[in-house]
């Protein structure tokens with residue numbers, strides 16, 4: 001297939017079913033890797049330092065997660081077993097961006113990583129004096145009333161200046177946790193989108209409430225996203241559409257379809273679980289707000305202890321004791337057929353990308369923002385199962401239940417998320433594909449064995465079926481075994 005065949009390679013993956021959704025390639029053949037890139041597909045060189053026998057396996061581009069809050073070494077390892085090779089924190093984001101990239105580069109990561117600029121972290125500092133201090137700091141501040149209010153003109157000037165700084169430092173767009181600061185003027189949202197559009201970067205939104213949930217909301221959360229795309233020309237990305245839309249998902253998907261047909265750039269992601277997860281202090285989990293979503297205290301289960309909250313009093317107590325503590329929120333019931341159908345419709349909607357919303361690990365001797373480096377993850381540590389199982393669970397759902405082809409289902413995990421970022425980060429054109437010249441981010445999995453194992457009570461059980469995982473040509477998983485020393489992850493940055 002290549003004009004100038006390389007005569008040798010670092011590694012040849014032999015005899016697997018190679019699927020590249022972009023070119024339509026789906027055949028049993030070989031893939032050769034050298035210097036961190038794919039050098040040949042089909043006509044592989046005969047010599048290589050190493051050979052992987054991929055008979056019976058699917059060989060395809062590693063998955064690209066646009067939404068992970070599990071940006072630690074163990075978080076990356078769990079995602080590696082889920083087939084992920086690039087994992088990005090785009091919904092909450094980070095600020096200051098430069099120090100986030102520097103910290104992670106100094107520590108090293110198994111997977112490629114990247115961050116958007118965090119509107120929430122900046123807004124908490126400007127409006128509430130809550131200092132920017134990583135994701136843990138942002139989660140801990142979510143419930144502060146002062147950051148959820150309407151901003152003054154001077155505050156908006158300061159907020160925009162800090163966002164511009166973070167975009168100049170390579171931020172992958174702006175993450176906007178609008179659903180946690182519902183008193184924000186719609187005009188501020190438009191301004192932030194305009195700023196992103198000017199910089200040529202997307203926005204990543206956790207939507208404001210829907211009118212069905214809160215009739216007095218300042219603007220319907222879904223209308224706000226699609227209208228802003230039309231008004232500003234910004235690329236608006238709709239985060240975890242199922243958890244914020246639940247029973248109204250068909251109206252929301254309809255709006256997105258109309259907006260796209262009219263030329264707006266609105267992309268959408270979903271994960272395949274009925275329950276969500278967030279910090280216990282989120283405003284929408286306050287006792288007087290729960291009912292709006294048909295939730296009760298008993299719909300909430302603390303991550304870690306597994307405690308189901310049994311009363312309003314206990315909810316108040318837990319929100320005060322550890323405001324950033326992670327909680328499971330049972331928006332939909334995975335055991336209910338009608339609810340599962342909602343998950344299926346969102347995941348199989350044209351263009352939906354799979355994204356995990358992976359959460360930080362919670363454990364017995366937890367220090368803020370840190371997680372154990374031992375592998376396997378020691379007992380007592382847990383998280384929402386989406387952290388470990390989103391991609392394998394989505395593939396099973398799409399292939400086994402929706403009856404999508406492997407190529408179409410895999411495109412939602414690799415090609416489509418790469419395309420979502422390409423206008424801001426041209427280098428993403430070399431990810432999400434298996435072709436000569438592409439980055440050697442490759443997953444080799446057994447399609448008969450592939451499945452998620454993480455549960456709501458035991459969220460850190462790695463998925464099964466991934467035999468080999470290469471990141472920039474380096475094996476992070478080889479013969480099903482994790483290489484504890486492998487940290488080949490590189491930053492994904494804009495500009």
Ligand SMILES: [Zn+2]
Nearest residue numbers: 091206239240
């Ligand atoms: Zn969210």
